[in-house]
Amino acid sequence: MFSSPAWLGWSLAGLFTVLAVFSLIQVLAPAARSWAACCDGVTGDRESALAHSVMAVAMALMFVPWGNSVPAIAWNVVFVAMAAWFAATLFRAAPGLPRWRSAATHHLLGAVAMLAMVSAMGGAPAASGDHGGHSSASAGFLLPAVMAGLVVYFAADTALSGWRAVRGGPGGRGTGAARAVMGAGMAAMLVPML
Template sequence: MHGPAAVGWLLVALCAVSGGLCLLRTRSAVAEQRGSAGGEALMGFGMAAMAVPAAVLAPPRWVWLGYVAVFGAAALHALVSEHSGERRHRHRSHHLLGMLAMVYMAGAMAGAPSGAHASHAAGGAGGAPLVTGVLLIYFTGYVLWAGGRLVPLPAEAAGASGARGATAAAGWGDRPELAFACRLSMGVAMLAMLLTI
């Protein structure tokens, strides 16, 4: 990806930590959590690899095509899972769109001239402005929505001790706020990466 090296390293760290937390969530006792956590871990680690500053490592075109293949297969799996009714819930559509955004970004980098990976080239790397714009609007909305979900509720609105007891009884990887925090951080990273396309 293009952009200052410091921003790239911060994105690498953010995505790697998010991927690691999602990987820990795959050990959840809740089947729905395990299913979505595996795909999110793949996306977190993939985003971390894609965010390595180009000045440090400028991957050849075949690496970007490999990303396209991996995330294309993951998007196909998410699409089949959603339409077959397997693990069907609200987050599946977001997960599918995230995988497709990864395919889009990797495809844009694969199609960039070789010199564009090392530095900004006028009119070099980049996807279709309309697609990039739509993805930026979607992920901005998602980040705002997910961030709002992390804001603590007053005890009366949360159902007082009943909600607290259920959260305390849940395992560390089963906590819904951990899933939202991972998704929020990956949404922020997706925004930053889309801005560099």
């Protein structure tokens, strides 16, 4: 789905596969992470790590040639379900918690970014003669505007997560570094679609 030299595509697919495994270990191994809620109090550690794993698998598939064989409906179902889950998580959070700074907000934006990427890459079903689902003038303006906002968000999140990883802040160096790499990958994949 993503246009890049073969060696770069496979290298990035490998990197995101490693991130997926790292996140999956955090979901499955009790010693890898405490099962207490995230430091933001809104999102649980297991659901956050699972979301990172799903996103990393999806991004890895976008860098390999056979990633195109994943049906558009599968991409859409996964990311709409993820967006709905984290939107509900934000909705049911206790009053006074930092919703806008929570991991749930981050994962909601990640799911929206993945839906935008699938749509821009032609993963969404298009009417006959349309390319990549850009059939209306409003979609032609709205999608790049949403993507530009997401690029800014993920670039800022990459810098902040990288800084936290270097400092060894909450969540540990590995988790911060993994989030920084994921954010950089999201921003890099969104930029060519602006």
